[in-house]
Amino acid sequence: MKAEIIAVGTELLLGQIVNTNAQFLAQGCADLGVTVHFQTVVGDNEARLIEALGLASGRADLVICTGGLGPTQDDLTKDALSAYLNRQLILHQPSMDKIETFFRDRGIHMVESNRRQALMPEGSDPLPNDAGMAVGTALTQDGTHYVLLPGPPKEMKPMFERYAAAWISTKLDGVHPLHSRMLKFAGIGESSLEHELLDLIKEQSDPTIAPYAKEGEVAVRITTRAASKEQADAKLDPLEAEIRSRLGAYIYASRDISLEQAIVRIMQERGLKLSAAESCTGGLLSDMITAVPGSSAVYQGGIVCYTNEWKHRLLGVPMDVLEGTDAPGAVSEKAARLLAEGLLQRSDSDFAVSITGVAGPGTSEGKPVGLVYVGIARKGCATEVAQLALSGTRDIIKLRAARSALYRLWKLLSN
Amino acid sequence: MKAEIIAVGTELLLGQIVNTNAQFLAQGCADLGVTVHFQTVVGDNEARLIEALGLASGRADLVICTGGLGPTQDDLTKDALSAYLNRQLILHQPSMDKIETFFRDRGIHMVESNRRQALMPEGSDPLPNDAGMAVGTALTQDGTHYVLLPGPPKEMKPMFERYAAAWISTKLDGVHPLHSRMLKFAGIGESSLEHELLDLIKEQSDPTIAPYAKEGEVAVRITTRAASKEQADAKLDPLEAEIRSRLGAYIYASRDISLEQAIVRIMQERGLKLSAAESCTGGLLSDMITAVPGSSAVYQGGIVCYTNEWKHRLLGVPMDVLEGTDAPGAVSEKAARLLAEGLLQRSDSDFAVSITGVAGPGTSEGKPVGLVYVGIARKGCATEVAQLALSGTRDIIKLRAARSALYRLWKLLSN
Structure with a gap:
């Protein structure tokens, strides 16, 4: 047709x-x-x-x-x-x-x-x-x-x-329907992914294999035509297994769900609670998580600690960490760590995520646009902080910072 | 051409x-x-x-x-x-x-x-x-x-x-360039707007007039061809004046900026500070405001008070308002009022906005999907609370609730 x-x-x-x-x-x-x-x-x-x-x-x-x-x-x-x-x-x-x-x-x-x-x-x-x-x-x-x-x-x-x-x-006649699976990746870029799968992509016939990339998200779709789901599975299973043997560590789902949906589901199953302290992302991470139906069983709440005053008063980060000539500043490994730990202490969550950075367009504390720290504090474990150097406009940096925080949270949950 | x-x-x-x-x-x-x-x-x-x-x-x-x-x-x-x-x-x-x-x-x-x-x-x-x-x-x-x-x-x-x-x-002969203005509206729907301007739309020739609508936003573009900006203004000014005489109360800008950009600019000029307490919007309002470059001069921070525990502990809403057989509940006029007032009291902001409601897909507290309360507390003024009945998916209800809160805030600022 x-x-x-x-x-x-x-x-x-x-x-x-x-x-x-x-x-x-x-x-x-x-x-x-x-x-x-x-x-x-x-x-x-x-x-x-x-x-x-x-x-x-x-x-x-x-x-x-x-x-x-x-x-x-x-x-x-x-x-x-x-x-x-x-x-x-x-x-x-x-x-x-x-x-x-x-x-x-x-x-x-x-x-x-x-x-x-x-x-x-x-x-x-x-x-x-x-x-x-x-x-x-x-x-x-x-x-x-x-x-x-x-x-x-x-x-x-x-x-x-x-x-x-x-x-x-209903208007299609005699054409077997398409069956496809969307393998969703986090923590790997489009070109690295394609590089790892290049031989499969070049030799593809049935099933077909197509990489998809949009802002900060990478996926691979494998597709075949078959009369039944069983016949399709017989063709799709070996290809998915081959892809997983190469890149399984980055695959968070084999259907088209978002990383935040995957996280909410895992945490829901395990009865885990989550909170977030956001500075440069300004509520975006909370918005993404609460967009998932059922997130209220997991997400306790968040603090958009945009000013240093809020970081100090609501989350207990000492002012001498945030301000002063020799202070690490609000955009620092130390501030990210204290924000996450301060939130964990003040909430009854199992995981507390913090994000602090420079979304632009201007620099802040003399630090470059795109410098972002993501902290994750957990009950009974050491806090992890990652330093990111992101590029893009203000919107894109906010999005990439939130996605990166989700990826790091997912890694901790899936280990 | x-x-x-x-x-x-x-x-x-x-x-x-x-x-x-x-x-x-x-x-x-x-x-x-x-x-x-x-x-x-x-x-x-x-x-x-x-x-x-x-x-x-x-x-x-x-x-x-x-x-x-x-x-x-x-x-x-x-x-x-x-x-x-x-x-x-x-x-x-x-x-x-x-x-x-x-x-x-x-x-x-x-x-x-x-x-x-x-x-x-x-x-x-x-x-x-x-x-x-x-x-x-x-x-x-x-x-x-x-x-x-x-x-x-x-x-x-x-x-x-x-x-x-x-x-x-070089192939154009005697054709003047286009000059246009985008009038941006808030608080009025597409069909009501067109109804008010129907005669102008039907009789249009030069300048042309075109209504635009995308999710929750309505705009009118007026356009003419002219050799110079002055000549264009001479044609566009009377039409804009006519539109303003009918619908001026809903126009927040005469160029293509968002409502949150308009709000940040007004508050920046007047040195006003803003905070938000979000339940059902889950951080979306904060995200929208902090997407505006320069918002850090205005926005103090926000609390995503997703659970009743957070509403109580961080914003002082009594538990007997939130829970119990005869309690108004978290989705109520009273809870919205207390959230906004609790936030105003705990922050050094001039305006505190609260949003609490049912984003769906399921009901909450036996209340219907789409029921949302928006509260705005101000220093030295009575708190205003609006009850909304919104429709759409979870995402759309979140967006409409946040947009409605922005509109109400803008109305208070522009009065």
């Missing part, structure tokens, strides 16, 4: 946002065994949108559109598809009920245009929107399949993964 | 990389006063690339391609354009000299395929590559302009900024 992905939105044509939806859907199509031949971006203009739909229908079996399902006059995707296919737009009552309930529950007046979000072309299958109002749509006409998804990634992704992918699968 | 941007590369169709080049070039075109009508992605396939070039030539005056200028057999963009325009590929000797010098200086044997990077369609203008080997190309045929740029952003961006943009400018 050949597919074309159409992203709708003048903000894309003006360069105000990046079309990350296209990448997500391209990967999703690849997973389904659907080949994407073209991606298109078109503005919020009905005539040009109809032109793009016509072109895509002529060269693809599956046309996936993102964007333009919202309540405003600019949101034209359903109108354009209905016009192109000569269908009526009808109201999807369950979606309308959901919208009305939303406004009624909040005591907010519902602007009439919100009704538009519950419309869909006559005779199409609704795709539920678990994270928003606008209902998605899937339908087949003249042998071409059409799937309309919302533009905001937080709505689009769950709609694709939970509903659209399954709908598309 | 109408433009189409074509990105060439199978890795884009497979979703292995994001098409950030399209965003960069779209912004570059907008700055030049060139309107992008379509963006296309096509794989490393000569026939489909020629098809895409033909389509673009038919509907655009300027066709910009990125990618496919490298040395490998997959790099086909110059071949495809030459075949499409019926021109020969010729060697650009200065580029060839540069490539040969590069290899000779490093004592590396030059693989013959590197010659491909010095080829260009006969009669075209070379675009120098200051960061790599592959020469770019610009040419005009039958009234359509073609610009070929390399795929790697670190080569593409300088080539566009230093050479291609200037070349395109």
Whole structure:
């Protein structure tokens, strides 16, 4: 099956946002065994949108559109598809009920245009929107399949993964489904990982092996087509075993979960409690951990000790460590150690993590941007402190520092 | 002038990389006063690339391609354009000299395929590559302009900024550049905003007016073409004034900054200090504020009081408020008030923000997912507490709760 992905939105044509939806859907199509031949971006203009739909229908079996399902006059995707296919737009009552309930529950007046979000072309299958109002749509006409998804990634992704992918699968005939495993790595860089697996990557045929890297995260996906999970496992197991024999020490999961999810699960199983004292990361580590459902069983709390006063008063770091001509300063091995130990002492946690450093853009205490110390204090064990030299913008340094702290925590937990 | 941007590369169709080049070039075109009508992605396939070039030539005056200028057999963009325009590929000797010098200086044997990077369609203008080997190309045929740029952003961006943009400018006749302002809103939803501005949006011609929404943020961009900033201001000022007369209470900036940036700037100017006590947002609010460079002058620190024990011990909320059959509980107006006041008392901040609620996916204290209380305590003023009913996934509820707290804080600061 050949597919074309159409992203709708003048903000894309003006360069105000990046079309990350296209990448997500391209990967999703690849997973389904659907080949994407073209991606298109078109503005919020009905005539040009109809032109793009016509072109895509002529060269693809599956046309996936993102964007333009919202309540405003600019949101034209359903109108354009209905016009192109000569269908009526009808109201999807369950979606309308959901919208009305939303406004009624909040005591907010519902602007009439919100009704538009519950419309869909006559005779199409609704795709539920678990994270928003606008209902998605899937339908087949003249042998071409059409799937309309919302533009905001937080709505689009769950709609694709939970509903659209399954709908598309029913249209695939005689192609064995893809089975894949995502091996997730921590503490190793993309190029080192690729170097270790280069022969496997070069000789790959079935299963395929593909390294993935995004900001601070590395993963390897191994994939095969098979009629059943058992047949797939018979092909995937030996390859995973080979990869583990080379790099097992860096693999924290064989499915697509985050490092913080892996940590929360381990700590939950062992009944361990965690706290964090964050200076330069400013709450990011706590935010990442508390993003995991169930983290409240593990995470006790954190202190964002941004000023030296807070480091001293809340965590007991002596002021003469933090300030003064000969003091090590807030960004130091000693401060990281005392922050972690001070937190462990003051909380009933089993592990206390500290992060202190220079996120930039300016230097601090005469120390360079990117210098970060991560401390981990544990009940009954010596405190460990690591010194990091990170590069990047303020945001990236915060993220890398938090990820590094998570990696070090995971290493201690998995030993 | 109408433009189409074509990105060439199978890795884009497979979703292995994001098409950030399209965003960069779209912004570059907008700055030049060139309107992008379509963006296309096509794989490393000569026939489909020629098809895409033909389509673009038919509907655009300027066709910009990125990618496919490298040395490998997959790099086909110059071949495809030459075949499409019926021109020969010729060697650009200065580029060839540069490539040969590069290899000779490093004592590396030059693989013959590197010659491909010095080829260009006969009669075209070379675009120098200051960061790599592959020469770019610009040419005009039958009234359509073609610009070929390399795929790697670190080569593409300088080539566009230093050479291609200037070349395109020479083809523009009497078109003034775009001038725009971004009005940023808080505390109002997309549909309500559009409702208030519907007549302006419907009647727009010059300046244009476009609403933007992404997760929890709403903005309006007003844009005009003008020879000078003064002439642009003369057109933009009255429209901005009209929008402000209707919705001024929700506008926190007239340029593209975040709400937290606006807050940090206001507090910095007035010498005010801020702290936060976060339960359900788990450090997200602190993370957002500390993402702003210079926030250390304003932000004292925060307490992620995830457990009741932490709420009690660190912030002095009595246990009989938090737990017990008749207690209001941790998710209550009273707990939010006491958290904010407890923090204000224990810190030397002027403002203390508290957030407590149910982020989900499960309920808590028998209270529904999305119920959130935001408290703001101030020196010498009564504490304000707002009750929110938020929807979405755990991540979205955390984000909306943090954004709502920022909005309420900004309102207090701007009154």
